[in-house]
Amino acid sequence: MYMPTEKNVLTGEQAKLTLRVLSGPNLGAETWLGEGTWLIGSHDTDDLTFGDPELVGSHIRVVNESGKIQITAFAPGVLINGRECTTNNPTIIDPFTQVRVGRTIFSLSPAGLGLPEGDSVLERQGVDARRAASDATESLGVGSRRTRLAVGWISWRLRLGAVVCGLLVIVGGAWAAMDRLHSRAFSAAPGIQPIETQTADLRGLDIAPDVNTPSTAGKLAIDLEPGENNNKSQSGWQDPRRAAELAAKRPATAKLSDARLIDLAATILHAFDIDGHVRVEGAGELTVIGYGRSDAKVDAALRRLQQDIPGIYKTNDEVATPDRARAFLLGAASAELRRSIRITVRPAVVSVSGALASATYDEWKDVAARFEERFRPYIRLESRCELMVLPAVRGVHLGRAPFVVVESGAQLKVGDSIDHIGKIAAIDHDGLIVRVGESNLRMLYRGAPEWLTEDDQR
Known part of the structure; x- marks a missing residue:
């Protein structure tokens, strides 16, 4: 623990702190903290929260008392000036000290004081917005001690657009942005990170007119307009996690027609190089039919169907792949037939070659017919198996030298x-x-050969 010094003891009006977010999903957000104890975490009972996935419940405690700033970490992952903070160990810090948790970096400084020289760029960008937000933050602190971080500054282009177009244009723009993200995700390669914003799709949701929905770091952030009451019981929209939960609990509003389901599924299948179609079996169930390049791509596509299409919980796999075709042949053939044939797999083609005796050749014709029934027209079978014909045997001698x-x-x-x-x-x-x-291979005599003796041999 640091000992209090003249540098880290605040007096007078400076006892009120300003919390500024310097980096992370809530970059530029700030709020005022009066004297007392403040909890930062992901729980609903915490006083402050960030849209950071590494933030846990009641993660950090901030104590502003007697002119001192005290930080206590209740969970790992908190860094003060780049050094790991020991859990449950109160630490007194200087003003403007940088505290990091996950991707979020914030600092605590006396209210009314500017940022240090190293943060002058952020100060120039956010000074006007801080003045506008201070009155609203002060009024909210009177009715409720629980405070949510709001965006403290907006670029002049967005500010001008908001003045000209109003809230309706902002909501419409967010809707269009979500639709573009949805379309790009379908056309992405299979290795691309799964769609994260799909579960927070705005279409079909009842959004209040006082709600702003910007996109922050690829996620949906829900903020009330300045001056509006941000009580959770009234708006129901506090952070991206809450928005996703509400969207998941309203499946009826996301119900799609069969034609729309088939269209969305076809887009996903095309992204994974699957040539085929889907059949709607019932509520929440699809059957995928067609040809895929590999089992891995087919499995990934089936998972993506359930992730990206609302209401789909079951997918039936009837896709033909070269690996499945080879496995079918090996499973249908007897041990003797497997030893006699050679299987070569190419895209959409399986080639089988070998010289077969009469019995195994008949077996192969049956296996080939079953293969055609199972995999046609998606995989073509090239049969190059030849029937071995034993020359006609007139006589057989089984003596010492048969x-x-x-x-x-x-x-x-x-x-x-x-x-x-x-x-x-x-x-x-x-x-x-x-x-x-x-x-x-055993080759039987055709007909009844003559049995020869030693005398016949002479």
Whole structure:
């Protein structure tokens, strides 16, 4: 804890503090703090709050008493002049000391004193707005000690636009801005950060005429016009979190027609390179049908549908992908057929090749027909499987050195090659075992061959 010094002890009129936001979502906001204890946090019971996601409930306590400024951090993440502040350890600070929590940096200074030289730019931009806001802040402090940070300065372009067009133009401009954000999000690549403003869509919501809705750091900020009562029970709009909660609790106002649902879903599917369409199954349920480049893109698109379209809570996946086509073939084929074929996957095409014996060839034709029924027209099947035909065997000898006599009269023994098929691995009563690639295939005799003896061989 710092010991009080002449520098950090305030006297007289300076005992009233001005809190200024120097950086963060509420940049430029300021308010007055009288003597006493003030809580800064995200709870409704806290005196002050920022639109900062890292701010927690009752995060910081500010004590303005006896001319001293005392800061106490009740949660980690509070930095004073760049140094971590120990929790539950009251610290006396000098005026204009910078306090940081999350992305928000603020300072406390005596009321009526200007900013130090390093902050002269902010002072020049906000001096007029601080004078205009001081009277409104003072009047609010009489009726209620709870104060919300309001924007303390507005650029001259927005000020001129507000004077000329009025509140109606401001609300309409915010509506148009939200619509543009909505459209850009649909056309973004799958890796882009999910849409954060969709849940606070203004369309269909009842917005009071005294509410200003600027966009701050990509989020919706709801502020009352200067001079209006900001009591939460009357307006219901205090910060972006409250706006999102109210929007989520009013699903009836966001209900879309089937045609609108299909149009929005088609836009999202196109952004994820999915060629297909959706079918509306019922309230809050969609079925996606078509072709996708990968399972990962399909899963991401289904999640985005539920995030970005109001009222959608279930999505059925009937999308064909190359990975799913390959998995289907491997699951439908027997172990012998899997050993005999080679599967090659390309975009929208699956190619299968191999030399098959009669039994496995019949099995392959059945698997191919099931594949066509499941994946056509989104994925094309190229079948390059060939039926291996064993030459007609006239005679078989099963002695110490077994061999077969084919129709041409040639004798084939174990280790010999059969044209376009493979090498003979074994000869038995039922047929030949032929080595094809890395697999052994059984090929049955066609017809009834003659059984030869040693004498027949001579």
